[in-house]
Amino acid sequence: MAGTGNAEAAGSCAQERLRRWRMVLGGEEDGTGYALTGRDAGMDAALSALYGRSGSTGQGGRKGRDAGRSAGLGGSAPHVARWLGDIRTYFPGSVVQIMQRDAIERLGLASLLLEPEMLEAVEPDVHLVGTLLSLHKAMPETTRETARAVVRTVVERLEARLAARTRATLAGALDRSARTSRPRHADIDWNRTIRANLKNYLPEYGTVVPERLVGYGRAARAVRKEVVLCVDQSGSMAASVVHASVFGAVLASMSAIATRLVVFDTAVVDLTDQLEDPVDVLFGTQLGGGTDINRALAYCQSRITRPADTVVVLISDLHEGGIRDGMLARVAAMKASGTEFVALLALSDEGAPAYDREHAAALAALGVPAFACTPDLFPEVMAAALEKRPLPVP
Numbered sequence: 001m002a003g004t005g006n007a008e009a010a011g012s013c014a015q016e017r018l019r020r021w022r023m024v025l026g027g028e029e030d031g032t033g034y035a036l037t038g039r040d041a042g043m044d045a046a047l048s049a050l051y052g053r054s055g056s057t058g059q060g061g062r063k064g065r066d067a068g069r070s071a072g073l074g075g076s077a078p079h080v081a082r083w084l085g086d087i088r089t090y091f092p093g094s095v096v097q098i099m100q101r102d103a104i105e106r107l108g109l110a111s112l113l114l115e116p117e118m119l120e121a122v123e124p125d126v127h128l129v130g131t132l133l134s135l136h137k138a139m140p141e142t143t144r145e146t147a148r149a150v151v152r153t154v155v156e157r158l159e160a161r162l163a164a165r166t167r168a169t170l171a172g173a174l175d176r177s178a179r180t181s182r183p184r185h186a187d188i189d190w191n192r193t194i195r196a197n198l199k200n201y202l203p204e205y206g207t208v209v210p211e212r213l214v215g216y217g218r219a220a221r222a223v224r225k226e227v228v229l230c231v232d233q234s235g236s237m238a239a240s241v242v243h244a245s246v247f248g249a250v251l252a253s254m255s256a257i258a259t260r261l262v263v264f265d266t267a268v269v270d271l272t273d274q275l276e277d278p279v280d281v282l283f284g285t286q287l288g289g290g291t292d293i294n295r296a297l298a299y300c301q302s303r304i305t306r307p308a309d310t311v312v313v314l315i316s317d318l319h320e321g322g323i324r325d326g327m328l329a330r331v332a333a334m335k336a337s338g339t340e341f342v343a344l345l346a347l348s349d350e351g352a353p354a355y356d357r358e359h360a361a362a363l364a365a366l367g368v369p370a371f372a373c374t375p376d377l378f379p380e381v382m383a384a385a386l387e388k389r390p391l392p393v394p
Helices: 002-025 038-051 077-090 093-106 110-114 126-138 141-177 190-196 235-252 278-283 293-302 324-336 357-365 378-386
Strands: 225-232 257-264 268-270 310-315 340-347 370-373
Touching: 002 038, 038 077, 038 093, 077 093, 093 126, 110 126, 126 141, 126 235, 126 278, 141 235, 141 278, 141 378, 225 235, 225 293, 235 257, 235 278, 235 310, 235 340, 235 378, 257 293, 268 293, 293 310, 293 324, 310 378, 324 340, 324 357, 340 357, 340 378, 357 370
Parallel strands: 225 257, 225 310, 310 340, 340 370
Antiparallel strands: 257 268
């Protein structure tokens, strides 16, 4: 009996291995001889429609994944919409978003996003928003409201995830950025107090006598800081544009911070008056085109009225198409005036994109480290900039 049980278990393991290899290899001529049924067959068909070889109609193998792409998804939005429904049935949300992105990029389906029935079927995510924003000028009127609804869904999810923590973090930073010489015990800034009283060190007691206390004040209701978000809207920065619009709206909702949002390619557009609604901000951008960082920084510099109380955040991959020396000179001038300057290569969950390393090194030489920042880290970066302390560079 034991031998029979072991044989059955071994047979079951062998069948499971064949099933897994068949799912990995795809196609009927994969050498496994294993036939897929039920849910497995549905998953395989969905994968083959996207990753099948050239000429596939949805049942071809996936071994030639880098070969010419098939037209397995067809050329009609209803067919694609059905496929989108299938992958949402068979795969988790994170996988669905990857497959959607692959379908848009590899099979040239961007034009189908102009059709309402397709938009209603997709899983909204940041990358889809980037694609829609790059297409919105070409959208027919019947599609624009559906596209706005997709974008709003993503924006609301990001706000729910990021807004409360951002407000709490920055409110604390604003409180701490105001100093007082008569602090309450809980508000004493011990690091600054010790530094201010080092001359009163008593070696025989191994202690410092704090004749003068330095403490955190409490921020008044009036505007205390100004923040300028200067965002590169070239095509590679799509996810950063989405996140920057959400953070811009959150910062604009705080009465103690005056927020300005500027987007640029070779032209500069000030979207500050639209900050109440991040969706309006996003549809006011135009992804793609060249890059003139120097021109954008010149505009931002001209709008600074209180340099010592201003933080400028440049979000760009630093591929400058304008005047490089002019860009660096403006950064140096802003820092010399007392403005805090932050350079982010990206504001997204995906790490740094391809970026200009020479320009990043030149900024670092000016005391401005350039680094990629996740949305979750951004509140801490802004808090450090508002308090004029070292940035939490990853």
